[in-house]
Amino acid sequence: MNRFPAILFDLDGVLVETYKAWFHLLNAAATHWGFPPISTEIYKDIWGQGIQADVERFFHGKSVPEVETFYREHFQDHQEHMITFPEGPEIFHHLREQNRGIAIITNTA
Numbered sequence: 001m002n003r004f005p006a007i008l009f010d011l012d013g014v015l016v017e018t019y020k021a022w023f024h025l026l027n028a029a030a031t032h033w034g035f036p037p038i039s040t041e042i043y044k045d046i047w048g049q050g051i052q053a054d055v056e057r058f059f060h061g062k063s064v065p066e067v068e069t070f071y072r073e074h075f076q077d078h079q080e081h082m083i084t085f086p087e088g089p090e091i092f093h094h095l096r097e098q099n100r101g102i103a104i105i106t107n108t109a
Helices: 019-033 040-046 051-058 064-081 088-097
Strands: 006-010 101-105
Touching: 019 040, 019 051, 019 064, 040 051, 051 064, 088 101
Parallel strands: 006 101
Antiparallel strands: none
16 A cells, blocks of 8 residues: 555646736736836745735736636736746656546646
């Protein structure tokens, strides 16, 4: 019996790098609602803090559900800025050969 019958993977930074995609999405939201653009310098300090932090810092007057909806509807518009790590499929194939479960967990939209 496998000591670990299932392996859980985080998405961002493990299977896919979404840093630049989120940067472009954040700026798309700012443009959409008429807020000023977010610089790369500011973004690097706030990346990954969550939607509530985005609302408080950049989108005054917007609600968390409103921003979350925008993110969900437009995240794929910026997929060209994502980097998929090439080892992922090989690792998944190897784990399947061992009859292990695989799950991806993430807070990414």
